[in-house]
Amino acid sequence: MAQRARPLSPFLHYRWQYTNTLSILHRITGVLLSLGFLLLVYWLAAAGSGAERYAAAVDTLGSPLAQLVLLGTAFSFCYHLLNGVRHLFFDLGHGFELQTARRSGWAVAVGAVALGVVVWLVVRAGLGGAA
């Protein structure tokens, strides 16, 4: 039996809603966190190579560009964490009502920005403002 070429997903065009953006942001922050993981390994590897290598790495991580990347990583972590918990509730079959899903989406977006700032400040304070 000959099979016709089937459409591949996503083959529909959806009207934009902010929940779409929340969904794609989960993916984007996930990819950013994968890069953040490599930064964590870089930091650990430097610490495991001795005090000199470590000092050089902390210098590198203290540059304005690296600080911006780390701030982005802190926000990505908070967003991916909060939205991840939201998705775990979805997986368990909760929170699918339109109103609830939109409200939890807003909570995640606002919470991620707030928590991101808190994590950034608290970690900076814990590290003595050095990195």
Add this chain to the structure above:
Amino acid sequence: MSLRSPLRRVTYLGSAKGGSSHWFAQRVTAVALALLGLWLCFSLATLGGASHQHVVAWLSSPVAAALAVLLVLVAAWHALLGLQVVIEDYVGDKGRRMAVLLVVKFAFAVAAVIGVLAVLRIAFGVAA
């Protein structure tokens, strides 16, 4: 024309293939990573300073070293599961998809081993 029965195709290699184990592993590592990630934030916030001695003192504790090793392994695993889905969604060409997946998997395997060895060197007091 396939020689496999329809039942065989559905139960073993139907359209869903092995997706459920991938899906489930993604969730299990997500829960583990939520806890380990919060532990990392807490640890960094209470480190007391960013000097080498501070990091060495932190990872000299067996509990901290164990959790750090777990964090590296689970984070690499979770990242790979997620990146695999992203790559499979956006890289259409089969050959290129395979190549990109191999490069990413190898890179994260190398990174994970480096991370684990770094933590162990500190834990065992090799990193002076």
